[in-house]
Amino acid sequence: MASAAQAPDAPAIELRGISKSFGPVKANEDIDLRVEPGTIHGIVGENGAGKSTLMSILYGFYQADAGEILIGGKLTPIPDSDAAIRAGIGMVHQHFMLVENFTVLENVVLGAEDGALLRPSLAKARAELTRLARDYELQVDADAVVGDLSVGFQQRVEILKALYRHADILILDEPTGVLTPAEADHLFRILRFLRDQGKTIILITHKLREIMAITDRVSVMRRGRMVATLDTARTSPPELAELMVGRRVLLRVDKGPAKPGDVLMQVRDLKVNDWQGVERLRGVSFDLRGGEILGIAGVAGNGQSELLEVLAGIRPASGGSVRFRGEALALDSVANAEARRALGIAHVPEDRHRRGLVMPFSEWENSCLGYHGEPRYAGPAWTMDRRAIRELAQAGIEKFDIRPPSVDLTTSNFSGGNQQKIVLAREIERDPDVLLVGQPTRGVDIGAIEFIHREIVALRDRGKAILLVSVELDEIQALADRIVVMFDGRISGARAAGETDERELGLLMAGIDPAERAA
Amino acid sequence: MSPALPRWADLALIPALNLALAFLAAGLVVVFIGEDPVQAVSVLIRGSLGSSYAIGFTLFYATTFVFTGLAVAIAFHAGLFNIGGEGQAILGGIGVALAALWLDTTHWLVVLPAAIVAAALFGAAWAAIPGILAATRGSHVVITTIMFNFIASALLVYLLVNVLRVPGAMSPETRRFAEGAHLPFMHTMLGHLGIGMARTPMNIASLLALLAALGTWVLIWRTRLGYEIRAFGHSEPAAVYAGISPVRIIVVVMLISGAMAACMALNVVLGYQQRLVLEFTAGAGFVGIAVALMGRSHPFGVVLAAILFGMLYQGGAELAFEMPAISRDMIVVIQALVILFTGALERMVRGPVERLFARRPARAAT
Incomplete structure (x- = not known):
């Protein structure tokens, strides 16, 4: 040989x-x-x-x-x-x-x-x-x-x-x-x-x-x-x-100090098994407050996706609890997404191609995905009010500068950045109390990244809570007020954004807590 | 979905090309058995469209295929392949017959709504079992629905032989429905309007088929349920994300699909045969698959494709009669070629046509 x-x-x-x-x-x-x-x-x-x-x-x-x-x-x-x-x-x-x-x-x-x-x-x-x-x-x-x-x-x-x-x-x-x-x-x-x-x-x-x-x-x-x-x-x-x-050029996001308000979401000892029975979340606890952006950092595959999906109601948890404004959320089935939206929990999923959008739909059809049952979209009998949907979609296109500005264009023909804006326009437009965001700028061009970051900060400044999951450490550092690092299904450390640096976060992402080691 | 192809090419050009190829291949077969293909085509067209008699039969067959084609098309939109139309139609026939036997002393205006409800309920119930199994246990509807075809067929034999047969009669069929259950034929209805038409089995169910096509269009493209069906059919993860329950969509779509397939019995059992006989479906459930494929799962496309298949059925019967060398089996070959080219080999022409269209703008740019 x-x-x-x-x-x-x-x-x-x-x-x-x-x-x-x-x-x-x-x-x-x-x-x-x-x-x-x-x-x-x-x-x-x-x-x-x-x-x-x-x-x-x-x-x-x-x-x-x-x-x-x-x-x-x-x-x-x-x-x-x-x-x-x-x-x-x-x-x-x-x-x-x-x-x-x-x-x-x-x-x-x-x-x-x-x-x-x-x-x-x-x-x-x-x-x-x-x-x-x-x-x-x-x-x-x-x-x-x-x-x-x-x-x-x-x-x-x-x-x-x-x-x-x-x-x-x-x-x-x-x-x-x-x-x-x-x-x-x-x-x-x-x-x-x-x-x-x-x-x-x-x-x-x-x-x-x-x-x-x-x-x-x-x-x-x-x-x-x-x-x-x-x-x-x-x-x-x-x-x-x-x-x-990598030593990345730090993204600069114009944002003032956070004014954390009440705890909106309380996550306690959350556990998730995947379909093979492997434990993906091994007991995660944190509080999410209004008026702050909580960044979840970590190398992909350490449980962040599962966390996001459980909170959004599209994946069942195997243990633990989540309270929203003190009320326990149902965590038992994959079909809780509608109830979550009704409570004011919006979700920008990590995978916009498979989850966030129906690619063969036209833009206006995607502009109401997940909210298509709302009374304002309802026409006579069981029909949908196409005019109302298209008008709101047009408004979203203008507000979020989606290009080309056509509600009739098939979604797969938009660029990645504009597809993401379609999702964001839909989720932010409802002024949700909690926004769950996964990889908001993956595959998105620089111009759109700035725009998306500004929108997320603006939502925070309106007193809303934002949970940001990203594998881009510089994005987390630029946006988050508080950073939680996940490793192997657990939280390996939590830091205030201003009191940490890449080196420390990198170690936490590898499952090593420098503070513990020093002690 | 190909962005390269304009809509008209997708909807009209490709089916037309497929059809032309199918007829070309069929023509070769006719040449092989030593007959004149041009004459065969002219007999086929004259036999299916050449007189009011021919048209009546063509549209009678087409009506059946609209129902079974719509049934398959609706399921396609949810990404489900319901090939149990045959079995669901059989159950529909049983429902229609029971309603007619019970109410045929009244008036057809009473019988028809009852028959529609009975057919829909029976067909939906038959499709519900594979639907629920698919939604909750993950069994594949292709497998389960085709198995249910056999069960339905056996059930029909049992009922006709042991339960519904006229006592003392030799043939396994119900008694003829009484006058009160006879639907108006198209030739009588047109006669009232002063339009002459030959006596054919075409009946009021043809209008119901058009209504069903329109209703399907509204359902798929105008209602909230249709939106959810299409979202689910394109992407299950996106549907789950949107709070759409896959279990609910699968079951509901199978119910609607089964009910639609069952309604073919209104045309055949109630409108024409006026009794329940064995084999009344005559493979219409399977033709529905070809009709839905050729009609690109669009209700209006389904209507056009159903008319084409109606022509093949009626024209084919005339062909077998006028050109004895072309036997009944040859007709089946021709129909099979159409199904093969429009359904299974649909992608064969699509590739070259897409390349042709893709090249055009490039040339314009240089």
Whole structure:
């Protein structure tokens, strides 16, 4: 395989000038990377930094627009995943690629059968699995049905699949996202062992703790670029956090001091399990007051989305309570959104394409989404008053400077910034008491960002409460009066906006509380 | 949705192209069996539109397909694929027959509303079970509705053989409805207006079908429920965000869809056969899928597509009669080709046409 032709000091993988765009979005820009053989190499970065795209290029899912890939010092084009496997690359995906009702043995053989008949392949695979189990301490029952195995064992099957295909280089994409801490520890033991046996391992993660615990070298990506590659022993979580988040030009938002009023929303010990039963929120408590912007910071995937959805009434909670003006809110079903709106809790969702807007609708149809049952939109009988809706939509277009100013244009034909303004116009226009906002400026141009920030501050100055979830730390810093940082489903720290800095927030985002450590 | 295509091309040009291709392929088949395709087409058109007799039959068939086509179209708007129109129509027939047998000593003005209510209730109830299963248990309506077609068919056989059959009669059918349950035929109604028309099965249910199309249009594009149905059909996450309950939408849409499919029995059972017989649906539930696809799920498109399929049914029967080499099965082949090209292969022409339209402005810019 690839290792046979490898010069002794050539890097296992070398990427030169890799670039990849999706439409106008540059997912990877001129990336260089060297991974030494027999090491565990971490790649960190926030969600959307381009880690997964880069690995998908390496594994042949995507073709790079520019750049070249060298495996073991040899130029190796990788047009598809077959080529990647032939080059000795194996991938363990974040979401496993296993057939649940097949046995371990069948899954391992799948796609690597030797001929039309299964029996010889299975016999060979059984012998090979026994050898792999012996050599790498990867014991697993070859005849167990994969669906019956725990998540940790399923992951082990994925690793076995790669090794069975003679992988010398293993890529693991967020491997601990679905694991319990004990399972994660076990995985790390396996990875160390594999490294000691001469395998090269690339670990993609956004958890700095894992990087520090297991990698030999670490590369940091930020917004599609490779910003640094360091020896893990010579770096520290604060340095990595800073590299990940970046020294950004601070956005300036004109805003006076907050005048916090009464507590409008009281969140206590909120817990959420996702459909797989994994705990996404592990007991979150905070108060939200009128006249303040509470920013929720954190690397994406640490429970902020779930928090927002539970408060907005579109995801059930598994425990805890939320009180609005002293009244307990129903947290049991996905269908509480209408009741929330009636109370004056508006929601600008994180994903405007899937949630916030119905893309094939025209602008005016989206201008009342969620409020379409209000009496002012009702026509005779069960009809809707199209004229009233269009007039209010037109008013929203003028007030929020939505371009082009056409209520009849299909929503998908507006730019990202203008789509977001359609959502904001709809949610702010009702003058809600509480505004829940997720990623208000994701994929939005600079001009629209300023406008959106001004509107949010104006709402605050009218005495309303705003809960702002954003993975853009500079946005949180610019807008929030109080900052709560979430890590792994919990609040890892709360700070007044004026009394903290990026470094401290970066550490909190990595789950480390500097105040506690100092104490 | 493609932004590249103007609306008229989407609504008119593409269906026309598909239809032309279907007829081209059908023409080739006719050539293969040694007949003249031009003559076949002229017989088909004359047989379906050439006289008031032909038109009456064409529109009678079309009426049936409007109901079943609308049923499929409504479900499409919610992203549901109700292919149980056949079974829901069977239940509708049972409802219509029960209402007519009970009330046929009165007047058709009494029977018709009762039959409409009975058909709608029976059809809706039959669609409700797959609907509730889909909404609460996540079972797929394609699977459940098609299985319910078989159950409905078996139920009809049981009822006709064991319960509703005239005692002593040999054939599995109900007694003929009495005079009081006979709907006015179109030729009698037009006769009152002094317009001559040949005797055909076309009846007042055709007007109900037009009303149903209009009502569907109002429902989908003018009412709050229609807004919620469309929002849900385009994006379930957005619907949940808007406080629209997916369970409610799925169940309500299946109820409406089932009721609509069932109303075809007004035309066939009450309007024409005046008794309940086996196989009265004659596959109309499935033709409804093709009609909805070809009509692009728009009520007016459904009406046009239903008329086309009515022409194929009526013209095809004439064709089989006048050109014996073209057998009844050949007609089914021709109908199948139309369904294939307008439904399944719809995207085949769409791609090239879109590229054609995309290139035009680019050329204008240079």
